Amino acid sequence: MSFSRRDFLKASAAGIVIGAFPGLAFASSELIKKKGQRVVVVGGGFGGATAAKYIRKWSNNKIEVVLIERNPMFISCPMSNTVLGGGRTIDDLTMSYDELKKKYGIKLVKGEVTAIDPEKQTVMLANGHLKYDRLIVSPGVDFMYDKVEGLNESVANISITHAWKAGAQTVLLRKQLEAMPDGGVFAISIPKGPYRCPPGPYERACQVAHYFKQNKPKSKVLILDANPDIVSKKGLFMAAWNELYPGMVEYRPNALVSKVDVASKTAKTEFDDVKADVLNVLPPMKAGAVADMAGLANVDGRWCGVDFLTYESKVHKGIHVIGDAVSAALPKSGHMATSQAKVCAAAVIELMQGKQPDQNPTIANTCYSMVSGNEAVHVANVYRFNVEKQAMVAAEGGGVSAKRSELEGAFAGYWLKNILNDVLL
Amino acid sequence: MIMSRTLLVVFGMLFCTAAQAEVDKHARNLAASCSACHGTDGNSEGGMPVLAGLDKALFVNQMKDFKSGARPATVMHQHAKGYTDEEYELLADFFSAQKRH
Numbered sequence: 001m002s003f004s005r006r007d008f009l010k011a012s013a014a015g016i017v018i019g020a021f022p023g024l025a026f027a028s029s030e031l032i033k034k035k036g037q038r039v040v041v042v043g044g045g046f047g048g049a050t051a052a053k054y055i056r057k058w059s060n061n062k063i064e065v066v067l068i069e070r071n072p073m074f075i076s077c078p079m080s081n082t083v084l085g086g087g088r089t090i091d092d093l094t095m096s097y098d099e100l101k102k103k104y105g106i107k108l109v110k111g112e113v114t115a116i117d118p119e120k121q122t123v124m125l126a127n128g129h130l131k132y133d134r135l136i137v138s139p140g141v142d143f144m145y146d147k148v149e150g151l152n153e154s155v156a157n158i159s160i161t162h163a164w165k166a167g168a169q170t171v172l173l174r175k176q177l178e179a180m181p182d183g184g185v186f187a188i189s190i191p192k193g194p195y196r197c198p199p200g201p202y203e204r205a206c207q208v209a210h211y212f213k214q215n216k217p218k219s220k221v222l223i224l225d226a227n228p229d230i231v232s233k234k235g236l237f238m239a240a241w242n243e244l245y246p247g248m249v250e251y252r253p254n255a256l257v258s259k260v261d262v263a264s265k266t267a268k269t270e271f272d273d274v275k276a277d278v279l280n281v282l283p284p285m286k287a288g289a290v291a292d293m294a295g296l297a298n299v300d301g302r303w304c305g306v307d308f309l310t311y312e313s314k315v316h317k318g319i320h321v322i323g324d325a326v327s328a329a330l331p332k333s334g335h336m337a338t339s340q341a342k343v344c345a346a347a348v349i350e351l352m353q354g355k356q357p358d359q360n361p362t363i364a365n366t367c368y369s370m371v372s373g374n375e376a377v378h379v380a381n382v383y384r385f386n387v388e389k390q391a392m393v394a395a396e397g398g399g400v401s402a403k404r405s406e407l408e409g410a411f412a413g414y415w416l417k418n419i420l421n422d423v424l425l
Numbered sequence: 426m427i428m429s430r431t432l433l434v435v436f437g438m439l440f441c442t443a444a445q446a447e448v449d450k451h452a453r454n455l456a457a458s459c460s461a462c463h464g465t466d467g468n469s470e471g472g473m474p475v476l477a478g479l480d481k482a483l484f485v486n487q488m489k490d491f492k493s494g495a496r497p498a499t500v501m502h503q504h505a506k507g508y509t510d511e512e513y514e515l516l517a518d519f520f521s522a523q524k525r526h
Contacts, residue, residue, distance in 0.1 A: 338461060362508070363458045366504075381507070382458075382508065395506070395508075411472070411473065414462070415473070418471055418473060421465065
């Protein structure tokens, strides 16, 4: 995407070298020689790291696992809105991949996948290739910048952030809020669903309001929602806005932002132009780019259809997709990605051992949202496999918090600790 | 041959409970979704209750009380309602067999 002229020159220089040595015509070497049964996992987020760990754990280390990840560290997106509110720093959310290597013997390859060959069961990276028996793709989401005129990746990195993957943009957004004058406007634009983390934008509105309340009480939070109504935990978020931040948060439904002006930080909706001091635009989302490489995104060209007993792709046998990239009536959350990853890990082991996978997968999801410095609300559901629908369907009895509470604020922190440990340690 | 057969028998006796717990992969898979809050194999490190090594009867009773509302909860009533009584037994078998760290 950010393929520069310099990279191009390097690549073509490499091409000439390959041309000169026909023996290297396949352009790459096998990065780690495949000996026994091997699973390659692409993407070390909540889904991918969990799948990698649990395949090792549940196969008694019999199956070799190679995990490909481009980032040097794991940064948790869940709870990263609290960096904006001031409750956490990005370092609090950053963890190393070392234990996955040391404790589970997972082979970590730092890099980016450039191509997938489902027939040859090979993934290509810039510096070589890897062979697999089964491939698990956990690519998260990518942003459809072309749906918002004026927006692109470099604008997002320096000016109109999305901060919808925790990291540098999260830190930048916090700095923008700190630099904003009191009496200014923070505007967040929410795309039509499905998008990653349904309650996340409303939690973010709370965290920014929490920061304003303490530091810039004359400022405003404006929510431009492309959806016709608040997507998740509506009553709880509205109560938080009205009771904790009266007069500060304004919610506008059916406000689809189709264009931005970068210089004036203006967002254009069908009805009006909204000028903000800090503008935060979540572009529409789709399965991460790796999914495109093997044509896995077969639903609307955006999401990946899978078999819910195994998470095997509907497009290619032997390739599994988990997490936000999956097309399903399931929330795109960290907990959900880990739950899917475990069903997938168990099924992959069974399939590789010639056995039948669990025919009745039942998984849980909970999303905690911090509505102030120390209070949280949640939504929780159990999902069961429905044979007629061949889909995961919410069981009776799920729901949201009775009210926001400090007790749940504490539980949200414990949840973060336990889930990060479950994924990485 | 004789040696390995003896070993097998001894191992079989030693790891009887562990092996049984391992056999029910469906129980293990069900329990795996709980670990986001209760830690891997129920070994919570934060302030969430530890489930590893919990007494079976106590475990099942807690789940039933969450479902009926007899035990007030922030979130467990909603999770408990998603599972059947038979699944409570499976989950109790699994967690009671896990070592506490």
